[in-house]
Amino acid sequence: MTYQVLARKWRPKNFGELVGQEHVLRTLGHALDKERLHHAYLFTGTRGVGKTTIARILAKCLNCEQGISSVPCEQCDACIEINNGRFMDLIEVDAASRTKVEDTRELLDNVQYAPSKGRFKVYLIDEVHMLSGHSFNALLKTLEEPPPHVKFLLATTDPQKLPVTILSRCLQFNLKNLSPAKIVDYLQQVLQSEGIDFDEAALWHLAGAAAGSMRDALTLLDQAISFGEGEVREPAVVSLLGTPDQRTVLGLVADLRDRDAASLLETVATVAEHNPDFARLLEQLLSSFHRIATAQLLPDAVDNSQGDRKQILELAAAFSAEDVQLYYQIALNTLQDMNASPDRRMAFEMGLLRMLAFSPEVFHRNPDNMPELVEEEQKKKPTLSSEPEPIPDPAGLAPTPPESTPEPVSRPVPEPGTEPIPEPAQQQSEETPAQAGPLGTEPGTVSDVMAASGEMADEAEADDAAVADEAPAADIRTDSDAGRVGLHELGSRNWWQVVEQLPLSGLSGNVLANCDLQSCVADQLVLVLDEQQSTLYRDEQCALFAELLSEYFGHRVSVRVETATPQSETPAARRQRLRRERAAQALETFAGDPVVRDIMERFSARIVDDSLQYPE
Numbered sequence: 272m273t274y275q276v277l278a279r280k281w282r283p284k285n286f287g288e289l290v291g292q293e294h295v296l297r298t299l300g301h302a303l304d305k306e307r308l309h310h311a312y313l314f315t316g317t318r319g320v321g322k323t324t325i326a327r328i329l330a331k332c333l334n335c336e337q338g339i340s341s342v343p344c345e346q347c348d349a350c351i352e353i354n355n356g357r358f359m360d361l362i363e364v365d366a367a368s369r370t371k372v373e374d375t376r377e378l379l380d381n382v383q384y385a386p387s388k389g390r391f392k393v394y395l396i397d398e399v400h401m402l403s404g405h406s407f408n409a410l411l412k413t414l415e416e417p418p419p420h421v422k423f424l425l426a427t428t429d430p431q432k433l434p435v436t437i438l439s440r441c442l443q444f445n446l447k448n449l450s451p452a453k454i455v456d457y458l459q460q461v462l463q464s465e466g467i468d469f470d471e472a473a474l475w476h477l478a479g480a481a482a483g484s485m486r487d488a489l490t491l492l493d494q495a496i497s498f499g500e501g502e503v504r505e506p507a508v509v510s511l512l513g514t515p516d517q518r519t520v521l522g523l524v525a526d527l528r529d530r531d532a533a534s535l536l537e538t539v540a541t542v543a544e545h546n547p548d549f550a551r552l553l554e555q556l557l558s559s560f561h562r563i564a565t566a567q568l569l570p571d572a573v574d575n576s577q578g579d580r581k582q583i584l585e586l587a588a589a590f591s592a593e594d595v596q597l598y599y600q601i602a603l604n605t606l607q608d609m610n611a612s613p614d615r616r617m618a619f620e621m622g623l624l625r626m627l628a629f630s631p632e633v634f635h636r637n638p639d640n641m642p643e644l645v646e647e648e649q650k651k652k653p654t655l656s657s658e659p660e661p662i663p664d665p666a667g668l669a670p671t672p673p674e675s676t677p678e679p680v681s682r683p684v685p686e687p688g689t690e691p692i693p694e695p696a697q698q699q700s701e702e703t704p705a706q707a708g709p710l711g712t713e714p715g716t717v718s719d720v721m722a723a724s725g726e727m728a729d730e731a732e733a734d735d736a737a738v739a740d741e742a743p744a745a746d747i748r749t750d751s752d753a754g755r756v757g758l759h760e761l762g763s764r765n766w767w768q769v770v771e772q773l774p775l776s777g778l779s780g781n782v783l784a785n786c787d788l789q790s791c792v793a794d795q796l797v798l799v800l801d802e803q804q805s806t807l808y809r810d811e812q813c814a815l816f817a818e819l820l821s822e823y824f825g826h827r828v829s830v831r832v833e834t835a836t837p838q839s840e841t842p843a844a845r846r847q848r849l850r851r852e853r854a855a856q857a858l859e860t861f862a863g864d865p866v867v868r869d870i871m872e873r874f875s876a877r878i879v880d881d882s883l884q885y886p887e
């Protein structure tokens with residue numbers, strides 16, 4: 272049996288199965304049950320929120336042999352044929368591929384003929400905004416005087432591009448983006464029915480990345496299942512998406528509350544293992560501060576859309592309004608400075624340390640802690656205290672930050688000469704060149720900090736040693752540290768190497784990792800995107816890939832993305848294979864160890880495969 276992707280398998284077949292869009296379903300349900308029907312419907316909304324799904328269900332409601340109703344029978348020929356996508360009188364057109372006027376004419380020429388089997392002939396035109404001007408005119412003529420047996424169901428992500436004349440003849444429904452909470456609920460349901468083990472935290476993660484699109488969420492879930500070899504666990508999902516989850520973000524905020532620098536940097540180190548997008552992490556931090564500030568003033572205004580309402584309210588009670596405002600401002604400045612920083616993780620850590628440095632209490636509690644920071648702080652104190660009230664709008668919810676704080680707050684710390692955290696050279700030199708590929712390890716800024724503060728240095732070194740001893744891990748390290756690939760030597764055998772070295776994570780990184788290089792001729796790269804993953808692809812990603820690749824090769828290249836079954840192993844498939852191999856190798860090494868063998872013999876023990884942990 273061939274594997275059916277979840278997004279298709281779980282596509283709702285009736286209004287009852289549909290998640291969200293209650294406002295649309297209620298209106299449509301009433302209209303159907305009272306048979307007050309319009310001849311043209313327009314569904315708008317972003318990708319993957321259910322436009323064509325609702326249109327298909329509507330077509331079934333209109334054509335069910337048991338009569339027009341909001342609950343089609345699912346038994347009659349019409350219902351079954353529509354479910355299987357082979358109903359003669361449901362004519363589906365993807366306007367993106369049929370933009371020419373002849374196409375529309377050909378399509379509309381048949382409008383006058385009665386439906387061959389059903390009650391109505393239903394035209395479902397997806398991405399209708401892509402039609403040409405002439406095509407719109409042809410369509411408009413039919414919309415002006417539609418035969419009674421015809422219904423038009425139009426769908427678009429971009430209603431602004433539709434002529435007013437068309438808009439005014441359609442009953443318009445705006446579909447909303449789905450909230451993370453709704454997506455998590457649904458994914459849970461899917462996984463339970465599929466009998467797949469999961470962490471709920473992993474699902475919040477996927478829901479965040481799907482950005483309101485259920486179809487994207489299901490496609491990502493598919494990826495997560497194959498990436499996690501049949502289960503959906505948080506660490507695997509974090510490394511798949513490259514975006515840390517809300518719990519991690521709130522963990523950082525809690526460390527700030529506790530003024531616990533060691534724990535703060537430890538959390539960053541843990542997050543960094545998954546090579547996250549630190550800019551995205553800062554944005555999440557900003558959004559959390561915003562939610563906390565809101566909670567301080569209007570607790571009821573904080574929703575549970577990210578599953579974190581309880582923690583947000585707790586944190587809101589623990590912080591002063593001034594601190595939250597200050598942290599927001601520092602995070603914002605750090606985000607702006609990030610591009611200028613040689614290392615994003617370093618910039619991120621500096622931002623967090625700055626938040627601690629400018630929270631007065633840390634010095635009262637432990638004046639010997641981080642002496643340089645204290646010095647900095649004292650140097651800057653006149654500037655800060657010259658303002659009687661550094662934050663003029665402590666309880667304010669305004670997204671625009673107070674004007675008086677940014678300058679004194681942002682400047683002092685990051686200047687190279689005055690950097691408060693010394694960087695011991697010996698650890699850095701152990702690392703191969705500072706390459707931050709997705710599977711590589713970044714130079715240990717955190718361990719440096721730890722070493723500097725005299726804490727946990729031994730542990731960090733021990734960790735490093737342990738990693739270096741592991742043959743599989745060493746193999747991985749070589750992967751991303753391998754030299755750059757020149758444009759002239761680029762081929763499908765070293766394409767993965769390029770992809771691993773590009774500074775790209777999240778959805779776009781995901782899409783590129785699922786692309787195989789088909790050809791590279793005359794500075795044009797033709798990529799083949801695995802069709803199983805194609806729903807995540809957006810046109811603008813092509814330009815992004817071109818830009819990053821041009822930068823990488825130091826030479827302007829163009830990129831074309833096609834969808835098909837890749838002929839050779841994609842970087843994503845390769846990564847997955849390596850993980851599997853590493854797991855197998857770790858198991859073999861472990862099982863072959865004399866001590867382990869001895870234990871197994873003495874106690875007739877066996878090794879539980881999945882209990883084995885090995886360095887990523």
Ligand SMILES: [Zn+2]
Pocket residue numbers: 334335336337343344345346347348349350351
């Ligand atoms: Zn039926």
